[in-house]
Amino acid sequence: MALRDIKARIDSTKKTMQITKAMEMVSAAKLNRAEQNAKSFGPYVDKIQEVVGSIASGSNAKHSMLLTRPVKKTGYFVVTADRGLAGAYNSNVLRHVYRTIQQRHKSSDEYALIVIGKVGVNFFKSRKMPIIDSITGVADQPSFAEIKAIASKAVNLYADGTFDELYMYYNHFVSAIQSDLTEKKLLPLSDIAETKSKSSYEYEPSEDEILEVLLPQYAESLIYGALLDAKAAEHASRMTAMRNATDNANELIGQLTLSYNRERQAAITQEITEIVGGVAALE
Amino acid sequence: MKTIQVSVVTPDGPVFEGNAKMVSAKAKSGELGVLPGHIPLVAPLTISAVRVHDVDGKTQYVAVSGGFIEVRPEKVTILAEAAEIAGDIEVDRARAAKERAEKRLADNKQDNVDATRAEFALKRAINRIDVAAKR
Numbered sequence: 001m002a003l004r005d006i007k008a009r010i011d012s013t014k015k016t017m018q019i020t021k022a023m024e025m026v027s028a029a030k031l032n033r034a035e036q037n038a039k040s041f042g043p044y045v046d047k048i049q050e051v052v053g054s055i056a057s058g059s060n061a062k063h064s065m066l067l068t069r070p071v072k073k074t075g076y077f078v079v080t081a082d083r084g085l086a087g088a089y090n091s092n093v094l095r096h097v098y099r100t101i102q103q104r105h106k107s108s109d110e111y112a113l114i115v116i117g118k119v120g121v122n123f124f125k126s127r128k129m130p131i132i133d134s135i136t137g138v139a140d141q142p143s144f145a146e147i148k149a150i151a152s153k154a155v156n157l158y159a160d161g162t163f164d165e166l167y168m169y170y171n172h173f174v175s176a177i178q179s180d181l182t183e184k185k186l187l188p189l190s191d192i193a194e195t196k197s198k199s200s201y202e203y204e205p206s207e208d209e210i211l212e213v214l215l216p217q218y219a220e221s222l223i224y225g226a227l228l229d230a231k232a233a234e235h236a237s238r239m240t241a242m243r244n245a246t247d248n249a250n251e252l253i254g255q256l257t258l259s260y261n262r263e264r265q266a267a268i269t270q271e272i273t274e275i276v277g278g279v280a281a282l283e
Numbered sequence: 284m285k286t287i288q289v290s291v292v293t294p295d296g297p298v299f300e301g302n303a304k305m306v307s308a309k310a311k312s313g314e315l316g317v318l319p320g321h322i323p324l325v326a327p328l329t330i331s332a333v334r335v336h337d338v339d340g341k342t343q344y345v346a347v348s349g350g351f352i353e354v355r356p357e358k359v360t361i362l363a364e365a366a367e368i369a370g371d372i373e374v375d376r377a378r379a380a381k382e383r384a385e386k387r388l389a390d391n392k393q394d395n396v397d398a399t400r401a402e403f404a405l406k407r408a409i410n411r412i413d414v415a416a417k418r
Contacts, residue, residue: 040296047292048362051325051353144294144364201353204326205312213311213327213351217364224294 006260017249024242031235038228065215074111075163079170079230080120087241090119151220158187171233179233285319288358291366298366305336324354330406332414344369346414348407372415381408
């Protein structure tokens, strides 16, 4: 390679590195915020879980959201990001959901998808899979109001019998370098009975009417919680991906600089040889 | 004097924490007043103002958009999808939300789902404006 070409490649790699480094730092800051959001959401979901648990376990209350019914159609709630450049973040979820659906269902009448994030929407659209609802452009620090519409729609679709169970797929944030793909059965709410209640309550006006208000609110809060979790995982995995990119760029620049210097040395040596040769020819 | 601990929690974090000698709220079944030592109780709330009467005799107003109240002898927790202390409400935004909801209601009378949603939005906005006026 010519000297000039190597120089150009070093320059362009350096510029890429500047970008990836900036993106890494931006993601790190966003991850911080996302972790805080998840933390401030904690008390709400804990409390709601406690109350729901005590009602569901302490009584023989029956609500359609608590009962398992024969499954004719399954809903899948998939959380992805709007953009790529986040390592395996999106492909992990999408690949798993795609494979699961292929295994479980024979025709596209048996399931429906609710998708968050542009990457997921494009993925399922290009495979002609039925998307019942989707949102894109969710803020990096989503507020509950933003997610409320799609969450209550998901819950309503279950309530009106459009589908008979609802699964949720997202990346669970473990640490800055690790996130686990999580599959969670959201509806019917089957696992609340296990939570032990500490106190028994009076219900005003009645248990059933409280469940009517409480269970949708609970399911929506679970969806919101999953989204906050997924957002944290997204920022973390983007940060890691960008750090890897920066490291790679650094390494590449090292190699290129080495071959640049070699090339330059070779050129100088050749010039000297030519001069010496020229002088020898004159004598 | 006996007091009761009050906290208003939303998915976006706690909105209000404090002690009170009495809490009154509007439940679906009617007005509800809670004093310290109340028996454990759960009740759904309407879109309304929660009044926290604190020890100095002052009253704090918190606008809540539904949700429910959980009462224990020593603690009251209100879980709502959205809540704001009177002092924090942006009246301009609430007014804008009210106008938006009114317009939407006027525009599509026939679509039931949208109409119900707009009606709720209108109620929330009016509630916030009312509460803001009391600060």
